[in-house]
Amino acid sequence: MADEKPNVALFATCLVDLFRPTVGFAAARLLEDAGCEVSVPHVQTCCGQPAYNNGDRKDTRRIAAKVIKAFAGYDYVVAPSGSCAAMIRRHYPELFKDDPKRAEAAQDLADRTYELVSFITDVRGRRAVVARHDGSCTYHDSCSGLRELGVREQPRTLLRSVFGLDLHELPDSDVCCGFGGTFCVKYPEISNRMVEEKVKNVQETGAEMLLAGDLGCLMNIWGKLRRDGVDIQVRHVAEVLAGMLDRPPIGEIKPKRDVPSWPPASASVQD
Amino acid sequence: MQSTARRFKQNAHEAMADAPLQKALGNIKHGFIQKRRKAAARLPEFEALRDQAREIKNHTLAHLDFYLERFEQKVVDNGGTVHWCRTAEDARRAILSVCRLVGAKTVTKGKTMIGEEIGINDFLAEHGITPVETDLGEYIIQLRNETPSHIIAPAIHVNKEQVAEAFRKEHTHLEPGRLLDDPPQLLAEARQEMRDKFLAADVGITGANFLIAETGSSVIVTNEGNGDLTQTLPRVHIVLASLEKVVPTLEDASTILRVLARSATGQEFSVYTTFSTGARRADDLDGPEQYHVVLLDNGRSDMIGTEFQEMLRCIRCGACLNHCPVYGAVGGHAYGWVYSGPMGAVLTPSLIGIGEAGHLPNASSFCGRCEEVCPMRIPLPKMMRHWREREFERQIRPTVARTGLRLWAFMVRRPWLYRRLTGFAVHMLASWAHGGARLQRLPMAKGWTAYREFPVPEGSTFVDQWRAHQRQILEEELA
Numbered sequence: 001m002a003d004e005k006p007n008v009a010l011f012a013t014c015l016v017d018l019f020r021p022t023v024g025f026a027a028a029r030l031l032e033d034a035g036c037e038v039s040v041p042h043v044q045t046c047c048g049q050p051a052y053n054n055g056d057r058k059d060t061r062r063i064a065a066k067v068i069k070a071f072a073g074y075d076y077v078v079a080p081s082g083s084c085a086a087m088i089r090r091h092y093p094e095l096f097k098d099d100p101k102r103a104e105a106a107q108d109l110a111d112r113t114y115e116l117v118s119f120i121t122d123v124r125g126r127r128a129v130v131a132r133h134d135g136s137c138t139y140h141d142s143c144s145g146l147r148e149l150g151v152r153e154q155p156r157t158l159l160r161s162v163f164g165l166d167l168h169e170l171p172d173s174d175v176c177c178g179f180g181g182t183f184c185v186k187y188p189e190i191s192n193r194m195v196e197e198k199v200k201n202v203q204e205t206g207a208e209m210l211l212a213g214d215l216g217c218l219m220n221i222w223g224k225l226r227r228d229g230v231d232i233q234v235r236h237v238a239e240v241l242a243g244m245l246d247r248p249p250i251g252e253i254k255p256k257r258d259v260p261s262w263p264p265a266s267a268s269v270q271d
Numbered sequence: 272m273q274s275t276a277r278r279f280k281q282n283a284h285e286a287m288a289d290a291p292l293q294k295a296l297g298n299i300k301h302g303f304i305q306k307r308r309k310a311a312a313r314l315p316e317f318e319a320l321r322d323q324a325r326e327i328k329n330h331t332l333a334h335l336d337f338y339l340e341r342f343e344q345k346v347v348d349n350g351g352t353v354h355w356c357r358t359a360e361d362a363r364r365a366i367l368s369v370c371r372l373v374g375a376k377t378v379t380k381g382k383t384m385i386g387e388e389i390g391i392n393d394f395l396a397e398h399g400i401t402p403v404e405t406d407l408g409e410y411i412i413q414l415r416n417e418t419p420s421h422i423i424a425p426a427i428h429v430n431k432e433q434v435a436e437a438f439r440k441e442h443t444h445l446e447p448g449r450l451l452d453d454p455p456q457l458l459a460e461a462r463q464e465m466r467d468k469f470l471a472a473d474v475g476i477t478g479a480n481f482l483i484a485e486t487g488s489s490v491i492v493t494n495e496g497n498g499d500l501t502q503t504l505p506r507v508h509i510v511l512a513s514l515e516k517v518v519p520t521l522e523d524a525s526t527i528l529r530v531l532a533r534s535a536t537g538q539e540f541s542v543y544t545t546f547s548t549g550a551r552r553a554d555d556l557d558g559p560e561q562y563h564v565v566l567l568d569n570g571r572s573d574m575i576g577t578e579f580q581e582m583l584r585c586i587r588c589g590a591c592l593n594h595c596p597v598y599g600a601v602g603g604h605a606y607g608w609v610y611s612g613p614m615g616a617v618l619t620p621s622l623i624g625i626g627e628a629g630h631l632p633n634a635s636s637f638c639g640r641c642e643e644v645c646p647m648r649i650p651l652p653k654m655m656r657h658w659r660e661r662e663f664e665r666q667i668r669p670t671v672a673r674t675g676l677r678l679w680a681f682m683v684r685r686p687w688l689y690r691r692l693t694g695f696a697v698h699m700l701a702s703w704a705h706g707g708a709r710l711q712r713l714p715m716a717k718g719w720t721a722y723r724e725f726p727v728p729e730g731s732t733f734v735d736q737w738r739a740h741q742r743q744i745l746e747e748e749l750a
Contacts, residue, residue, distance in 0.1 A: 014693075018696065018733075019726055021731075021732065021737075024733035025736075042734055043686040044686070044734065045686055046683045048683065050676065051676060051679075054668075054672075055656070055662055059680035063683050063684055143639055147638075148639065180636025180638065184718065185716060187597075187633075188718035188722060189283065189287065190634065192721075192722035195722070223723025226723075227711075227722065251709050251726040
């Protein structure tokens with residue numbers, strides 16, 4: 001069995017699905033390079049965290065039941081997010097603790113679910129990737145991955161194996177960036193203060209690129225960097241590890257810029 | 272104490288615009304956090320001690336009635352009195368009646384958060400008894416007519432210039448031209464002022480870090496020695512403590528003490544750890560004539576058996592405040608009541624109601640740093656989430672937010688609908704951005720775009736792109 005390819009379902013997460021498909025493709029490439037057979041179940045949506053963290057336990061259970069069903073039968077479920085993976089690993093079993101029948105399925109899924117980078121290192125045993133990037137990076141530890149799943153050294157180990165990459169430690173890398181799911185819109189002023197601190201620390205490293213393992217944090221920090229006019233690229237760590245730097249960094253895609261604004265391009269149907 | 276927790280957002284807004292406060296909060300990062308980290312690293316068994324400490328409190332809470340009655344019996348055996356107080360009002364009355372019995376005019380006080388909780392200072396003053404805070408931080412905020420902004424460093428929001436100003440205003444009998452520029456000068460003046468007050472006081476009130484059931488002792492930890500002078504010099508010592516402070520044995524208290532100071536200030540032990548067991552005995556050289564314990568419930572026993580029971584393990588070390596990025600941004604006063612930071616976000620709704628304190632458990636990004644450092648391993652984020660669940664069940668939250676959440680949940684459970692709507696969202700965001708990669712304003716997400724740019728999706732969704740990609744591979748293989 002050991003040399004058979006494990007069948008891995010990629011749980012892209014709702015943010016990657018909507019905002020940054022590049023991360024999904026990077027994750028798929030990393031998984032394939034680590035000897036996995038990758039599937040992307042089409043029925044996947046969201047892990048249910050927004051409902052869970054806003055106190056709507058009933059809807060969270062319903063969503064979780066759907067997720068459990070969607071990912072049944074795979075050897076592993078891997079998400080390019082510590083937050084969503086922790087939701088399944090740590091919180092799904094707790095959600096169904098009064099319902100023994102579902103609790104078993106929830107625990108089964110929890111045991112099969114991993115955050116991407118730690119899956120590559122801890123489950124697939126990879127200590128290095130084949131990638132190159134001539135430049136400096138710094139890495140932010142996203143809270144859930146760090147504290148709920150113990151993801152800390154794994155991304156650093158793999159990043160150090162990237163040829164040419166210069167990794168600068170981020171001061172207070174373990175302090176929250178202020179995203180916190182709906183927190184950032186429920187308490188925007190406090191969230192802003194937190195991301196201000198993060199941006200200050202990112203700039204202090206002098207790195208050209210900021211990396212992290214969760215798109216929520218990345219969008220938040222990117223949004224603040226751009227608002228402040230700071231020119232530091234932002235990417236998901238998987239993009240660097242998978243060597244997918246040919247795609248523009250977060251928020252830099254200019255898909256139709258080449259199309260002249262006049263005459264109007266309304267007649268041309270573009271994909 | 273009057274709560275302003277309801278206006279948390281406004282409080283936070285004002286706090287973030289308060290430059291001296293922000294500077295003071297900045298000091299926490301390089302003070303308490305570093306010191307705790309080093310202290311924990313120096314002790315190989317620190318993590319094991321945390322487990323033991325948790326188990327001690329879990330055991331005690333499971334048999335709380337037994338240990339409290341045992342504690343009372345021991346106090347009585349030693350000649351003291353325990354006053355069982357269900358409410359804050361009961362506790363205030365109990366203290367007043369003891370003070371009146373001895374004709375007290377002034378009362379010295381060690382630092383006690385329960386004293387803040389029941390508003391004892393104002394109450395005594397209303398009844399003609401002068402309360403004097405003897406902890407330096409508490410003394411400063413008493414002069415400034417403020418409440419503590421941190422459970423172990425009550426005046427952490429005050430800078431030394433503000434302290435000097437308060438001293439000049441209060442100590443009018445001293446030379447107006449005296450120098451008060453440095454902390455040692457301030458400290459010397461406070462100490463000098465305090466001496467006479469210690470000697471003049473009729474009653475000394477302290478809090479308690481522990482009540483020990485096997486001996487009937489109360490334990491306080493301080494760094495200034497003010498607690499010792501408060502409880503040994505006056506004729507009467509009143510211990511004001513909430514009921515979850517009890518532990519079974521001296522050994523148990525010692526175990527928890529090993530994680531307390533390390534978690535709080537990064538000290539191995541506080542400078543003074545003082546055990547009081549009853550009044551002065553016949554052959555004692557000093558000590559009070561009377562020993563009273565005012566044991567306060569004030570809603571805590573209602574937490575037993577609920578999802579908030581674990582909160583009663585809290586030993587008030589303040590580590591969760593020090594490590595909380597929200598506390599670090601807004602400080603303690605913004606929370607609007609006695610307790611702040613993550614422990615306040617869980618405890619305050621239990622004590623004054625979720626209707627009043629609803630903001631507190633919501634104003635957290637669930638970063639989990641509090642739980643990571645809590646010496647008693649209290650799952651603070653989990654309990655904040657439980658409060659949010661209670662709010663949701665009771666429909667306290669705004670209807671718009673609730674409805675939005677329900678609609679979103681409806682969609683998420685229906686992948687076909689979800690795919691259509693996310694596809695539509697991609698299209699809309701792209702068209703609003705006019706081909707650009709980011710949006711500066713988004714009507715649906717003002718909280719976001721007030722401070723941050725909003726990214727436009729790269730193209731179609733990942734699942735759609737993946738499908739197209741797979742189809743292409745298949746077609747190439749077939750061709």
